[in-house]
Amino acid sequence: MARLAGRRMLFALPVLLVVTFGVFAIAAASPFDPVKVYAGTAALGADQETLDRLRDNLGVDQPLTARWWHWLTSALGGDLGQSSVMRQPVTQVIGERLVWSSLLCAIAFVLAVLTGTLLGVLAARRPGSMLDRTVTSLAYALEAAPVFWIALLAIWLFALQLDVLPAGGLTDTASEQVTLGQVASHLVLPAGVLALSQLPWFTLYVRQGVGDALAEDPVRGARARGVSERTVLLGHALRSGLLPVLTLVGSRVPELITGALLVESVFSWPGIAAATVEAATAVDFPLLAALTTLATAAVLIGNLLADLLYGLFDPRVKLSEM
Numbered sequence: 001m002a003r004l005a006g007r008r009m010l011f012a013l014p015v016l017l018v019v020t021f022g023v024f025a026i027a028a029a030s031p032f033d034p035v036k037v038y039a040g041t042a043a044l045g046a047d048q049e050t051l052d053r054l055r056d057n058l059g060v061d062q063p064l065t066a067r068w069w070h071w072l073t074s075a076l077g078g079d080l081g082q083s084s085v086m087r088q089p090v091t092q093v094i095g096e097r098l099v100w101s102s103l104l105c106a107i108a109f110v111l112a113v114l115t116g117t118l119l120g121v122l123a124a125r126r127p128g129s130m131l132d133r134t135v136t137s138l139a140y141a142l143e144a145a146p147v148f149w150i151a152l153l154a155i156w157l158f159a160l161q162l163d164v165l166p167a168g169g170l171t172d173t174a175s176e177q178v179t180l181g182q183v184a185s186h187l188v189l190p191a192g193v194l195a196l197s198q199l200p201w202f203t204l205y206v207r208q209g210v211g212d213a214l215a216e217d218p219v220r221g222a223r224a225r226g227v228s229e230r231t232v233l234l235g236h237a238l239r240s241g242l243l244p245v246l247t248l249v250g251s252r253v254p255e256l257i258t259g260a261l262l263v264e265s266v267f268s269w270p271g272i273a274a275a276t277v278e279a280a281t282a283v284d285f286p287l288l289a290a291l292t293t294l295a296t297a298a299v300l301i302g303n304l305l306a307d308l309l310y311g312l313f314d315p316r317v318k319l320s321e322m
Helices: 002-028 034-044 048-058 064-076 090-125 130-144 147-161 180-214 217-224 229-241 243-251 253-267 272-281 285-313
Strands: none
Touching (some): 002 285, 064 285, 090 130, 090 285, 130 180, 147 253, 180 243, 180 253, 217 229, 229 243, 243 253, 243 285, 253 272, 272 285
């Protein structure tokens, strides 16, 4: 396990270097001017000398490679730079928002895995039944539905029509402090929508995996020996059928991050999404590079976790050979 993790870390280093350089290259080719975005309306009446001086202060007048190398060497020393759009250190911007994004993604992911496993098992028990057709149809429908459309529909139904849940934000409008109850109520809609966007994949994978396991000779033999259906399902079919789902742990991380960005934007959730959008439109090099590196690292860690889980739960897979 340690050897696999070490190899993946060595592989991750060049990937992160390429990704960060690509961020600076794309940002340099962007039509947005970071100086004008930083100055706002004051840039309309500023002379060229003032704009050039501001450009020098922000460091955007340097060549692409010089900006990237300066950021990289500073980041390795723990300094991610200063965000021009947030007017804060990048570490502070990420620290204030990462906890809320992590909370949203973690709850949504757990909900999607548990609900998808339950629905997949129920559908696989009786292939072709009304329940199986209903679950499969709903899964394919949700798979095709854009996450922002689901989010807007949820706001319309639960916040506007039924008025049972808040439409967005972290706390109530008139609240002066963050309380657990307010956070929980405001988290229901965004976490539920994000979970729904991931639910079809787990449902369909579990249904297929458990259905195939129920048709295997060892399971049929266990049934012939009089083993109870509960033991057959939970002790044999479910364990074997869940193995393919472990691969989703890594492959769904990019989709989870993308979906979280859209969900946070729709529900005004104070996570990484708003900072990412503002960093991209303002060509905020340090913040944009740090957020992209963080997302890339999350994807690489997800893939490593999927391989480790697969190697631990499937005796046919040897971690030393991965």
